[in-house]
Amino acid sequence: MNNQGRLLKLGRASWLPCSQIVLIAGADSEPIQRLIGSYRDSDKLVDLSRGLPDRSVVLTTSGYLLLSAVRAQTLATRYLEGLIRPEP
Numbered sequence: 001m002n003n004q005g006r007l008l009k010l011g012r013a014s015w016l017p018c019s020q021i022v023l024i025a026g027a028d029s030e031p032i033q034r035l036i037g038s039y040r041d042s043d044k045l046v047d048l049s050r051g052l053p054d055r056s057v058v059l060t061t062s063g064y065l066l067l068s069a070v071r072a073q074t075l076a077t078r079y080l081e082g083l084i085r086p087e088p
Helices: 030-039 072-081
Strands: 007-011 014-017 021-026 045-047 056-060 065-068
Touching: 007 065, 007 072, 014 065, 021 072, 030 056, 030 065, 056 072
Parallel strands: 045 065
Antiparallel strands: 007 014, 021 056, 056 065
16 A cells, blocks of 8 residues: 555644655553653754643654554554545
8 A cells, every 4th residue: 555645644634655654653561651751851842732632642653753643553544544534
């Protein structure tokens, strides 16, 4: 499947080109928590959860770490199935 030019919906009003995704992972594991901690003081951590619990992280090709309230499994399913169309 070709996700070139497609967008992945990361949450409310948050979209990312599929071609920029390096990693989608759950936010609850200890290694991911350490990764989040290492990004805390940098300008490359973007919290898209809007105050909800962080359920997933997305690492981009440009080195940004995005926190999302959407489950990692849901993001991966959207990515793989190509269910990524902007709403009208």
